[in-house]
Amino acid sequence: MATWVNRQLLTGMVLFLLLLGTRAWGTDPPAPDLPALVQEAVSRNPSIEASEAQWQTFLAKAQQAGSFDDPMLMLGINNGLVNDPFAFDQDGMTSKVIGLSQKLPFFGKRALAREAASLEAVSAQARHEERKLALAALVKEVYARLFLVDKAQDILTRNLQVMETVIRAAETRYGVGEGRQQDVLRAQVERSRLLEAQIGLDQQRRSLQANLNRLLARPADTPIGPIADLDTPPVPYGADELRRLAEEKRPLLAGLTAQIDKGKAEEALAQKAFYPDFTLSLEYMQREPAMGGEGDDMYSAAVSFNLPVWRERRQARVAEAQAQKATAQAELHDLRNAIDGGIADLLAKLDRAGRLLDLYRGGILPQSTHAFESAQIAYSNNQVDFSRMLNSLTTLFNDERQLYQTMADYRLNLAQLEALVGTDLTK
Template sequence: MIYRFVAVLVFFSLLSLRPVWADEAQPLEDLPRLVQTALANNPELKASDARWQMFRNRIVQARSFDDPMLMLKIQNGIVKDPFNFGRDPMTQKVIGISQQFPFFGKRTLKGEVAAKEAESYRWSVDERTLELKRMVKESYYQIYFIDKSLEIIDKNIRIIDDFITLAETKYSVGQGVQQDVFKSQLERSRMLDMRITLEQQRKTLSANLNALLYRSPDVSVGKISDFEVTPLSLTAEELRTTAYENRPLLRSYKALIEKGEAGHKLAEKEFYPDFNVAFEYMQRDRIDEMERGDNMYSLGVTFNLPVRRERRQAALAESSSEISMATEEANSLKNSISFGISDLMAQLEKRRKLIELYKTGLLPQAAQSLESATISYRVNKVDFLTLLDSRVTLFNYEREYYDSLADYQMKLAQLEALVGKEIQ
């Protein structure tokens, strides 16, 4: 059995800080390609784009004149002889046309209101694009962490299998107790339980990623390659400045403010009348040689009397409230951006330090502790519980290391969505 003990020692001495058990036959997923697929296929993003196009088409409608009105009529006809147009000199066949003209400046302002509303939806499309990128990246790195956890569990199951062999060997020669065997078997079952849960979580995350990409939930999501984290090179103030300049939702609120301002000017114009210009041509039949029945015309202008001032004052108040609402929503968003940047930068710094601590300190120390505990257990210097505790410690640190790696990238994706552009 000495060869078995030597094999166990060699196995632990070769434990690396970042173990790799990638299945090379399985293709690696490419994050930029996944993001582009989502942007090309996602139906919610397409719906947002269609909504923007819909409001764009309202601009021309708002700036256009109303259709002219064509009028055909018989005027002053004789009831007793309705189709005899030559019986009375006042009977006329009339054709007329009229056109509504809004007060000067109203059409331009209506077009500006529609244009600013369309612009707000245009920035909403970009905002939805940012959110979609963030969700794809978060799902991607969550799957990465699940895969790494599964690899760590598989490695630990193999380690526990060696523990079981070691405990059984010591028990068979009278140097151990049967309870050690039972403890190791129980720990192996616990690892299998964790594996079942993680496999279910991966299936759920894969289905969620496929939904974002608008593809079948059964499409297999491949392995995700390892990566290195890069510390941020921008300060919080630089990120805030970038966010205020680039965040689409802020630009959307700005467009809504400008829409409200144009609406306010339009409401002021409503205190002035609109005009309707009408022209009519009246044809009369000749009655006799004495009554020639000369043709006639009429030209007139009508306009409304804007005396319902309560309605117009309410329209002014509505536009003022719209401006205030959009302004305060923009201020609230800026406040959230400022806090979010500070919070995310603190979390990123925490994760970066943890990654460095795990990589250069805790993981190698835990691996050495496990190796030492294995050697000591073989020569009966420590009990089996100490050996299991050393393995659990290394197991937890390895998972926390990859959790920090994945969480760093997810927080970075959230920061990019908050700022409005990629910052790495």
């Protein structure tokens, strides 16, 4: 009987080794490609379409800014007779009038208005690009979490299959008087806990799939295949180089810089409000011969301008522009601080994750595998108790799951670093 038990345990070990790193056969869709998913999200997500439409709105406003007001056309009658309104040859002062007037802003106002509106469009474009960066980071995050759930499901599948073999072996040993009923019950409890964890992982996978489909603007139940192994490429830049890259590539930095320049333009435009705008007008008066006169035609020309005497309103407009500029300057300073601190933090996390991956791959996981194999053999030969063998199995699967957790953490930190800097870092 002991020989049969040994064969059962060895069969379980073989199953474990064969299933290690593999997924059960099924009809899963093909593994999704991360760059393709990011491109699909950027091209289809409604929030990106909305931000692009907003950018186009500001572009259209920039084209309108600084334009002249429409000229005014005036048609009229001067000095008409009340008792005969349409008699133009009864009085020499009666005339038919046509006139044009045009408002002209003070020199420099139109150029400053165009500049402020154009800079607002630049800022809107930066916000649009920033939205795309954030969306790409979200897709990468969900992708990494899907990878972790898929690997955890693989681990549970293998664990359950090995546990079934262990349970059969424990039941057989108990049946022949070589084991304890407590060992059988504990193994069954562990199997139930694994089944409970499997239910939770199934729910997590469905939720993550729905979340990713939402980002891709797909129906929520669109199937997404299992995620292939994640690579963990090193970051080819140091902190100083990453800060320089952020200055060049991060859209929000460019957008806040444009907001500062816009504040300067609006402040200059507000200062111009202390100067008057002009209105030029020209009128032509056509007269008919009347009362012995020849009815010579006449004209009038005039220039008028407003008197900017109410200074409080204009001073408040200057203060508003200065406050907007100061706000953008403070936000830019805060963003640079956040980028600087974020780069240092994420590089430290990536370094830790990379070192842990080397440790798990080269040390912990091979050692845990060997410890489990040794415990199986020792248990079959009555050299260790059931609890020790079961603990070594649990430790092995926990170590393997921690390996995949560290891989997912690495990619999550890398996605955050790329969003922080504003560009892909592994192309």
